[in-house]
Amino acid sequence: MKISIVKIGGNVIDDPQKLDEFxxxxxxxxxxxxxxxxxGVMASKFGERLGIQPNMVDGRRITDAETLDVVTMVYGGLINKKIVAKLQALEQNALGVTGADGNLIRSAKRPVKDIDYGFVGDVKEVDTELLDTLLEKDIIPVVSAITHDKKGNLLNTNADTIASEIATSMAVKNTVRLYFCFNKAGVLIDENNDDSVVTKINEDIYDELKKDKVIHSGMIPKLDNAFSALDKGVSNVWLGKAENLVLAAKGKKSGTNIEKHRYDLY
Amino acid sequence: MKISIVKIGGNVIDDPQKLDEFxxxxxxxxxxxxxxxxxGVMASKFGERLGIQPNMVDGRRITDAETLDVVTMVYGGLINKKIVAKLQALEQNALGVTGADGNLIRSAKRPVKDIDYGFVGDVKEVDTELLDTLLEKDIIPVVSAITHDKKGNLLNTNADTIASEIATSMAVKNTVRLYFCFNKAGVLIDENNDDSVVTKINEDIYDELKKDKVIHSGMIPKLDNAFSALDKGVSNVWLGKAENLVLAAKGKKSGTNIEKHRYDLY
Structure with missing residues (x-):
């Protein structure tokens, strides 16, 4: 079957009106x-109110035991259940899960090398059985960015990675399209100009844009993630603003379509 | 099919070692x-740390918008997901839900009469389809005490009531046994002596014990709830300590078995 996997980030979640519109x-x-x-932002805010100081190393958050509790409450509880309740009101039979539920995503605590990231999980295995069951019953899985190690511990895991891993696992038996909604209109030639969207990108163009420093910093892991998903069988990956999701799904020009092969472009 | 529905309360949840044992x-x-x-207790603690003052009227908690957020985070997120992760480690394929997930429990905000309880939901309908699907796939639903009104709002709902409502709804097509685990060994003749358990109770005995003031205050809604579940088709209701659950399930003497008819006693 055809499956759309949509990832939304903090810019949509933290703004109740944007979330409703999305x-x-x-x-x-x-x-x-x-x-x-x-x-992310909502978890930081609650953490601060609880007196838990964010611990950042090289711009990355360290998840200690207290921070893991906050993340579990905010991602797995507050945000996830609010989204589910709102979707139910829109006659969408949603069901919220973490990676622990139905053993959906097993991860392993990131090994300590130079930095101890704490309770952060690297994805080891996606068990698609639960997703198959839910989708078959027309239930919409709403997945929050928490995984577990099957030894009783929850782990904090990057949501982009979770979206990609679910997409590649579901792509084994299905046609999967992956949508990354973020705060830009797509891959931009001029990062301050939403009209400068690169509408299609493949690995050759990606290499050129990286060489010319048009694509840099935070966009690189996002795009690496996208190309890795395509490598592993996802049909199409899209990057853009949440408000353009339906246009993109209808094949109308919006955001950046990421395609593996040059011949896909013509 | 035969289904066991087990309700646990704060005395188990708030103590990590007791929770593991349970x-x-x-x-x-x-x-x-x-x-x-x-x-309850964990939600109150987090609420206090967030600077949210508990608002009690006649011993009952008023759920304002902020308290609802805390309850959603703590019940639906922290406690629910910790239980699921721990069960997964025990090779129990658990999946945590609120009443919003899969539209499991629709409720209505309690009408304001003398007291405005705030975002508290009275159960209107249990949709057993999700539970049927999960149980059929040998997935264990772990239900937290949050419901929704199908209009986009989450509502705080009593966990005993949720257990009873799920039990009576599942009893339409199944043989259901309902276990209420709480901080006493069962219905007690002397409330300070766990050895004074009434091992079987029916409505006649219940009426007598109420008349003699042996059963009073908090036990009355619990038992009313239990008899109501029996009235609506639940086969058996048990009240006792969490640690006696397995003994009770094996029919060994422990806790209080609640049975509708006098002839069940002989």
């Missing part, structure tokens, strides 16, 4: 679908 | 099963 569009997306979300 | 026993419970939990 969910309305997501509800209009036809066919089988899965929603993946993180929720 | 989950080990729950894992040994044979056949299809559903776990229902609340988690």
């Amino acid at each position: 969910l309305y569009l997501f509800a209009r997306l036809e066919g089988k679908k899965i929603l993946v979300h993180g929720g | 989950l080990y026993l729950f894992a040994r419970l044979e056949g299809k099963k559903i776990l229902v939990h609340g988690g």
Whole structure:
């Protein structure tokens, strides 16, 4: 079957009006679908209110035991259940899960090398059985960015990675399209100009744009993630703003379509 | 099919060692099963740390918008996902849900009469389809005490009530046994002596014990709930300590068995 996997980030989740608008569009997306979300800013805010100081090393958050509890509460509880309740009101039969539920995503605590990231999990295995069961019953899985190690521990895991891993696992038996919604209109030639979107990109163009420093810093892991998903069988990956999701799904020009082979472009 | 529905309360949830011991026993419970939990004390603690003052009227908690967020985080996120991860480590394929997930429990905000309880939901409908699907796939639903109104709002709902409502709804097509685990060994003749358990109770005995003031205050809604579940088709209701769950399931003498008819006693 055809499955759309949509990842939304903090810029949508942290703004109740944007979230409502996005969910309305997501509800209009036809066919089988899965929603993946993180929720960084809200977790930091609750952490601060609880007196837990964010511990950042080289710009990356260290997840100690207290921070893991906050992330579990905010991602797995507050954000996930609010999204589910709102989708239910839109007649979308959603069900919220973490990677622990139904043993969906098993991960391993990241080994300590130079930095101890704490309770952060690197994905080891996606068990698609639960997703198959839910999608078959027209239930929409809403996945928060928490995994488990099957030894009783929850682990904090990057939401982009979770979306990619679910997409590649589901791509074994299905036609999967992966949508990354973020705060830019797509891959931009001028990062301050949303009109400068690169509408299609393949590995050759990606290499050139990296060489010319048009694509740099945070966009590189995002795109590496996207090309890795294509390598592993995902049909199409899209990058753009949440409000353009339905346009993109209908094949209308919006955001950046990431395609593996040059011949896909013509 | 035969289904065991087990409700645990704060005395188990708030003590990590007791929770581990309980989950080990729950894992040994044979056949299809559903776990229902609340988690009051932990929610109050987090609320206090967030600077949210508990608002009690006549001993009952008022759920304002901020308190609902805390309850959603703590019940639906922290407690629910910790239980699921621990069960997964025990090779129990658990999946955590609220009443919003899969539209499991629709409720209505309690009408304001003398007291405005805030975001508290009275159960209107249990849709057993999700539970049927999960149990059929040998997945164990772990239900936290949150419901939704199908209009986009989450609502705080009593966990005993949720357990009873799920039990009576599942009893339409199944043989259901309902276990209420709490901080006493059962219905006690002397409330300070766990050895004074009334091992079997029916409505006649219940009426007598109420008249003699042996059963009073908090036990009355619990038992009313239990008899109501029996009235609506639940086969058996048990009240006792979490550590006696497996003994009770094997029919060994422990806790209080609640039975509708006098002839069940002989």
